[in-house]
Structures are given as structure tokens and as C-alpha cells.
Amino acid sequence: MPNARTEKGRATRARIVEGAAEVLREQGVVLTTLDDIRGRTGTSKSQLFHYFPDGKDQLLLAVAQFEADRVLEDQQPHLGRLDSWESWRQWRDAVVERYELQGDHCPLGSLFLQVGRAGPGARAIVAGLMRQWQEQLARGMRALQANGLVPSGLDVDRTAAALLAGIQGGVTIMMSTGDSSHLKAALDTGIEHLRTTGRTG
């Protein structure tokens, strides 16, 4: 942790990241200025640049990583135990609740639009999140296969990719329309697909 060599320093740095995440969630990247973050976190300009010498982009990147970590954490422990239909249902409810609660703003979506284009940093964060998320879904599907609940012929990776896409899109649509029905439809249809696939004559 460069430029945070003391206990107090690490605390301040963390306060900045968390406070910035709050402000960004409320106002969006475009409308948020360093002064907003300063105000929220009770810090001074020099502190911001002391902990993030490369300026705003570096801070945004740190916030993006912070938010990305939260995404998967918030789905635990359900996401880690997708081995029965009941556990899938619980996970589904957790996802819906999390995003309905979050309201109409996606911290990551807007963050990587700001930083994403220029730097490979933001892309790497998003790509990493997507990879991990999809892996966990795939693992859950394999657990269903192991329990004989889903035919072993299922293309797990493709199905997991499709489900992940559905969630992403559901969240996106929810953020622009305020309606979570697409997210629910994607989750429910995806799970239903698992239940019915491969049973064709």
C-alpha cells in the first residue's frame, strides 16, 4: 500500500475509497468531483493526491476494484453452494434483493465507462469479475450434474455465460427503467432452462 505507511494513513485511504464509492453510487461518475469526495470523506485536496498520486483516474480505479469485490461478496454464501434447486432459489432471491436495494445505479457500469476506454486497468477489473462470477455459476451447474439433477450433456460453460449475460442485462435495464422484471425473468428463465433442458425425446 504505497503512500499509506502508517496505521492512520491506511485508515484515511480506506475512508477515501469507501466515501468515494458512496458518492459515486449516489451521483454517478460524471457529476462527482474531487471536492464532493473531499467533502464526504472530510479530507483535504492534498490527502487525495497523497494517496492517489496519479489523480482522479487512480482513485476511480481503486473504487472500481472495491465495488467489484463487493459484487461477489454480496452473493455469498449462496453463490458458493449452488448444489440443489433450493440453493439456486435462495441465490436468485439474494441477487434480486441486492440489486433492487441498490436502486437505479450501477457503480461498475458507469465507472468503467469513464476509465474503461483509456486504461486497460478498468477492463481487467470487469473482465476478472465476470470470469469469477461465471466460474462460480458453472461450478454450481456441475454440482447439479453431479447430483443427477441436470443431464451431463449440458454445455455448462455456455449456459453459465448466458445466465451471466441475462443478469447483466437485467440489471442494466433495471437501472434505466427502474423495473426489475427483466432481471427476474432472466434468472427464472435461466434456472428453468436448467430444469428442463436435455429432457427432449
Next chain:
Amino acid sequence: MPNARTEKGRATRARIVEGAAEVLREQGVVLTTLDDIRGRTGTSKSQLFHYFPDGKDQLLLAVAQFEADRVLEDQQPHLGRLDSWESWRQWRDAVVERYELQGDHCPLGSLFLQVGRAGPGARAIVAGLMRQWQEQLARGMRALQANGLVPSGLDVDRTAAALLAGIQGGVTIMMSTGDSSHLKAALDTGIEHLRTTGRTG
């Protein structure tokens, strides 16, 4: 068309919107300035404000509408004739091609992030687009039902919502990772779901 009362005026206004759309697609909203648009469209500051008196937001909104219209147009005529498996396949290919060609930037996604929060205008544009898109998908599914290719018990609206969410998410992921496999997975899995659903014992 306020402030474009003459033929020449309408042409200029259209040139501004189309040129702005180009620049925005290339650079993204955040990096695009009015001077960029001015340069691309060969116009002066006063022209921009003559045709869009409320400034940049109003112009962005016009571009958003312009792009939203294109989204559905680019899927025609396939989207209008989803009455056979072959036509669904053609539509699927058209969607994939369109977004792969468009590369790594979603004109609407970023546009409504900029304007979206504040004004209901951008939300209305996106919501309207989603509604129309989903309606056309639902109509296609009903056509399949009418042709006996899909069981009549299928919840068409929910399935269409899920498919739309999958497309959105697939595009979103593609834009941040450069990989179109999620989009393809969502489309293929969605169509496969249509083919296999309801055939369970």
C-alpha cells in the same frame, strides 16, 4: 422542428445530430466536447445553440433518440418476421454481426448514463426502445406458437423479457471485455430454450 424552419436549417440540424453520433460512438460521451462536434460537422458554436438552445444535454438527447431508432432498424427485416426457426437464426446472426461491427462502444449505454440520471427524457427513450424490442420478440414467439413450433403454454412475455436481458447483458459484457461469446451464448441458449421448453414429461 423548432429552430429549423427552413430547408437549409433542417439539413444543418440533421448534420449536427449525425455527426455528433459519429463522434460519440468513437470517443464516448465523457471525452466528447462541443468543439469536437463543431469540428466534425463543420458548424459554429452559435449553430449548435441555435438548434439546441438548451445546450449539450438537449443535443445528447437528440443523438440518443437517433441511435435508439437505429437499433431496431438495423435488425430489420429479420426482427419483423420471426415465424420460423430459420428466421430466428437469421435474426440472431444479424444481431451478432451488428454489435461485433459496432465494436467496443455502446452509444446508448453511455449516453443515458450521462443524461439519464437527471432527466426523464433519456429514460423514456431507453424504456421505449426496450418495450418495442421486447414486443417484437414476443410477437415472434407467438408466431412460433401459431405455427405449432412452440407449446402454447409458454409464458411469452417473460421469455421475451429474459431474452432481451440476455442480449443487453451480452452487449454490455462485450463492450467491457471485447468478447462476443456471452452475447452468442445468450442468443443461442434463449432460442434453444424455445425449442426445448414445454416438452418435459
Next chain:
DNA sequence: GAATTTCTGGACTTGCTGGTCCATTTTCCA
């Protein structure tokens, strides 16, 4: 064809925001 409206050019203003700088305080450590 003259009056009036619309359209265009571009200089100028204004406000904000990211970023710099340095003085001061606090913490660390020998």
C-alpha cells in the same frame, strides 16, 4: 425588391475542476 426572419461565424466570458505547492502538524523510531 425591401423588410423580416432565419441562419451562420467566431470572439469572448465565466465558472468549474483537476492538479500543484508549501507550510504545518502528527507520527515514527533510534
Next chain:
DNA sequence: TGGAAAATGGACCAGCAAGTCCAGAAATTC
């Protein structure tokens, strides 16, 4: 305890981009 390193406060700077303004050209209209 005293000096070095880290942390903090806040004034200041520079640049940029949105928006204003007015003069003049083109067009419409009667």
C-alpha cells in the same frame, strides 16, 4: 527526546469547455 518521515490543510494555478453575444450573410415573405 529529537530529528526524519509521513500526514494534513488549504490557498493557489492553469486550462478547458459550456454557454453568451452580436454582427453579418442568406433566406423567406409580401
